[in-house]
Amino acid sequence: MRTAVLSRSMSVGDWGQLVLLGFLWGGSFFFARIAVAEIPPLALVLYRVSIAALVLHLWLGLRGISFAPVLDRPGSFLVLALLNNVIPFSLIFSGQTQIGAGLASVFYATTPLWTILVANLLTSDEKLSAAKLAGVALGMAGAAIMIGPGLLSGLGGPAWAKLAVIGAAISYAFAVVYAKRFKDIKPTVVATGQLTVAAILMAPIVLFLYSPEQIVTSSIPIWTAILVLAVFTTAFAFCISISSPLRGQRTHPWSRCWCLSVRSCSAPCFLVKG
Secondary structure, three states: OOOHHHHHHHHHHHHHHHHHHHHHHHHHHHHHHOOOOOOOOOHHHHHHHHHHHHHHHHHHHHOOOOOOHHHHHHHHHEEEEEEEHHHHHHHHHOOOOOHHHHHHHHHHHOHHHHHEHHHHHHHOOOOOHHHHHHHHHHHHHHHHHHHHHHHHOOOOOOOOHHHHHHHHHHHHHHHHHHHHHHHHOOHHHHHHHHHHHHHHHHHHHHHHHHHHHHOOOOOOOHHHHHEEEEEEEEHHHHHHHHOHHHHHHHHHHHHHHHHHHHHHHHHHHHHOOO
């Protein structure tokens, strides 16, 4: 059954879902770049995960879907929240205080490379192959080509900022492999669970590190960017990313690399230079 899921051809609808997901994730670089101009990175992580979690809890309530599976497996959701939310969001937002959205998206496009390496190391059915490496190369090349000459002019910035985004990509790679254990839970519940746990983790950290004046702004554009980042590029995008039919193909090299290529090229479509 597993082989059939991974090897079946994707329909037009599947590809449309994948492209939509790519543009949603690509847009996150743009809106994050706007928000970090006034909001500290860790506070932005808290806003992103807490607002997204609230939206998804409302959705679960309207649909009558139980949150109980999350309460039954708190340890697993804690790990997923760290790998898929807390660590990568914190690293990306920190990096984007120093580098632009286009450059950040290219470094982030290394995610499939780390994913196949992690999967090769930690799983028995996702081993390294020439096809997967070719898929990774295609995805990364596509990201760079889509951004074009503007990429070369934006290569500045401190090394730590670039390494931070690469670190986020590595964290996501571990999250992709780890998320395979949640196949028995509804995708919206998985998304809600990890974002809820992430919000619980981030709240005391942010309240300890910052005063209210440091994390609250009167800027409407900043709040608009935060809301779009939380509702559309997080809550909505997470539900798509772990929903069927793409859920069964999360580590498939071609589908994941294509998604990341679209994700990376959509950032310069909203071009922000830093």
